[in-house]
Amino acid sequence: MNLDFTPEDEAFREEVRTFLKEKLPKRLSDKVRTGQHLTKADMEEWHAILNERGWLANHWPVEWGGTGWSVMQRFIFETETAIFHAPRIVPFGLSMLAPVLIKYGTEEQCRHYLPRILDGTDWWCQGYSEPGAGSDLASLKTQAVREGDHYIVNGQKTWTTLGQHADWIFCLVRTSSEGKRQEGISFLLIDMKSPGIEVRPIKLLDGDYEVNEVFFTDVKVPVTNLVGEENQGWTYAKYLLTYERTNIAGVGASMELLDRLKDVARTTMRGGKPLAEDPFYAARLAKLEIDLENMKTTNLRVLDAAGAGHAPVAESSMLKIRGTEIRQEINDLMRRAAGRYAQPFVAEALEEGFNGEPVGPEWANPVASQYFNNRKLSIFGGSNEVQREIITKAVLGL
Structure with missing residues (x-):
């Protein structure tokens, strides 16, 4: 597949950026940027905004309310929403159940449940x-x-x-x-x-x-x-898990986090020079960027296959492994950049309306919480050890 953006893709990117500038509430983007906990109301608000624009179910078939976007358009949308610190849409109904219903459910089930997923009823x-x-x-x-x-x-x-x-x-x-x-x-x-x-x-x-x-x-x-x-539920469960694992990879979010990490490394001083100039830290940062670029290509391949009606097995497992490892590496490098400011942990600082003084720079407030919380990424959705077994069986036939 062609990985270059066409003029139409670039025009679409500008359309998405304009939409995000006009419609994404600053209160929500600030909470995402600073690592505060999102409430149910926060998540429902962004869900409704996207649904009103017709951009919520961008991977669904058009006849059920999908957008008809190309693989590149979906990739651009995921990337730009991450850059603008938009909340991630809760995936369970929209990105996990819905594809199963569309492929295996009855007409009556689709007509009942899919509109209720879109409008937030369920x-x-x-x-x-x-x-x-x-x-x-x-x-x-x-x-x-x-x-x-x-x-x-x-x-x-x-x-x-x-x-x-x-x-x-x-x-x-x-x-x-x-x-x-x-x-x-x-x-x-x-x-x-x-x-x-x-x-x-x-x-x-x-x-x-x-x-x-x-x-x-x-x-x-x-x-x-x-x-x-x-x-026959095992068949449907495996189909659903390919979507879950692709979603867990979080390519767009990792791209935004890497850009933030690079800025932190350039402005954080260690021993009188920027952390980005420390040979050990710079080497890890460079490897991380290379791994992320490779994962981006794999993500596009998986999206392309899914858009053609296939359920990639080995590919989605590869994406899940690399995506979670990359996210954990970003968390670790950010924690190391925060230094002593990553050690204190004040749960109240992650809640809306916190009036206390920050312990360190604003970007360091959620570092400890994100580091520990994201240790689970390589476990849920099928542990990475299990994903390697799936790849072995699918690719090598063992």
Whole structure:
């Protein structure tokens, strides 16, 4: 594929920049830039702005509300929104469930759920991981037993991101124990307001409640909420994960963070000279930039394949590995640049309305929080060790 921007691409870039200058609230971009926690209202506000412009579901087919953008246009949009510090759209409904419904769901499911994802009526979360079933997802134990027109669901999910806000959860459940573990899994859509569901928050190092445990006790789910065929959920789960892993890579965000890191390295002094002139630090910075350029090309290839209707397996795993490692390297280099200012950690400083004095330069406020929080990047969505196994099997046939 051609990686050069055409005149049309450049014109589109200017259109995106103009839109962001006019429509992205400064209050939101300031919160993203300084690493403050975003509220549900913040995320819903930006979701609504993009939906009003018709740019929210830029990877969906046009007939379901997509934009019809080219791969380059999608890449430009992701990059520019990161540069302008726009909030990242919550991906669960828009970028994870929706592609599964469009490919495997019924016409009725698409007509009901997709418009509600677009207009923000339904906030979705993901019910995949369980205690003892994270990267080894096929070992999940949450059970759904069919009784007439309903499934009765019992079990537990964990690390459910933003589940405290969710109206619905798309859930992997076990509907059969016969044959291989992967063959007895189904894909259910469950209303979080159903009797028998309990959500317990998990407090993270930065003081935020980003993830949760979700318990199901005799939860009744209509059979019409089954996506695709019973016991075929593993196929749909793998398809969804290719989108999740591509999203986790966060190429546009890493490009913006690298530019910020380079500015910090040029202005932060160590031993009477800029940190960027320290040979060891400069070498790590240079390698990081090379790795990111390579990942950018891989990202475009994966987007191109996905746009053609394919679900890249090995490629999305490669992107997930490199993307998370690059993000963690950026966090580490930023932490080293902050020096002693990365050591103190004041959770209140990440909340809106904090009136205390900053400990150091403004850019250093969220450094410790981001460093520790992003250690999870190489684990969720399938650990990087598992991704290497997937690549081995897909490429080498082992």
